[in-house]
Amino acid sequence: xxxxxxxxxxxxxxxLRMLIRFLRRAANEYKAGIWDYVADLLEKxxxxxxxxxxxxxNRLVNDGDVVVVPGKxxxxxxxxxxxxxxxxxxxxxxxxxxxxxxxxxxxxxxLVRRNNRGSNVKVIM
Numbered sequence: 286x287x288x289x290x291x292x293x294x295x296x297x298x299x300x301l302r303m304l305i306r307f308l309r310r311a312a313n314e315y316k317a318g319i320w321d322y323v324a325d326l327l328e329k330x331x332x333x334x335x336x337x338x339x340x341x342x343n344r345l346v347n348d349g350d351v352v353v354v355p356g357k358x359x360x361x362x363x364x365x366x367x368x369x370x371x372x373x374x375x376x377x378x379x380x381x382x383x384x385x386x387x388x389x390x391x392x393x394x395x396l397v398r399r400n401n402r403g404s405n406v407k408v409i410m
Contacts (some may be wrong), residue, residue: 297368311397326355335410339364351406360393371396
């Protein structure tokens, strides 16, 4: 008699799974709990994943801040501050708003490489 294997849990997107593994290793290697927290948020089901508009980011940050969005950045609203935003993905409208404001949009692994301890990084949800 064959036993059925349980269905895998977590994201099925291979890139996202690799990013989560990368964040868990970075959290252990650099003793930075922020990367574990971001990995937990990225591991949520698709319907519970974070989506943040640039207008919300504009309200919550100051010039020069570094922000990580454990999900997708959307383009609704206006961004008027120069910030660095790292996210899993960006909509086309969000990228346009970020460039127009003179801000920077980077990937989460790039942020980990630049600031492996995660100091002074804001998590926006």
